[in-house]
Amino acid sequence: MSLVQFLHTKAKAFVVFLFAVISIGVFIISTLISTAILKEWYGLIPGLILMILAIPFHWIGKKRKGSYFISFFLNSIANGCSVAAYYVSKNIALELHSLLLGVLPALAVLFLVYLMLQTFHKTKRVTVTVACIVNGLLTIALIVFWIINGSTIFSFGFFASLISFFYLCVFGITINHDERSVLRDISFGSFGSFIIITVVVIFLLTEGDILDGLDLDLSDFGGSKKANKKKGKGTMP
16 A cells, blocks of 8 residues: 555544544533533533634634644534533433443444454445444434433433444545545534534424433323323324
């Protein structure tokens, strides 16, 4: 492998993986700090402000590559602010060890992709596609366990899986594309992760506790219409 090929495959893969890990690390710290100092849903406000502040740094990055670092860092902090809004609004206490356990599945997927790209760099498309499918299945599994168990391990793991999805996209977009700046793509990915996380948090806070305290009465599944009517107008037909 030539030096140019190395820089645009293995070196890029390492940079993306490194920044993905840093992003999740900052996400953990930001969430813990935000839940300690913010109240109610107000974490969405500083999160949005940080994202807006990141935009000019992303633009400046075309001339000063270091600005992409600032953009990435601001969005990573913003992720924690938005997720903290959910936990604070639901009065859910967070512990560091639960958050660390929660992010392990997302980190495992990212590491396996990095390992595959380092070993078999020509299989990027297949590797990233399969990883996105696995990450999607993982996200669904985390939602199911979140509903059943209610543990912050699963809820935080779900949010981490959303972040990992965007860095999987960065792997796919930037690897083997000589014309693309890896730092610019990472910065773009950080915007994407903030937007999806914030949309999900807003959805959870405004749509009636969908994942928090959900009671599933399977005995009524497939029951008669009369039984459903007796439950009152508030139930779904």
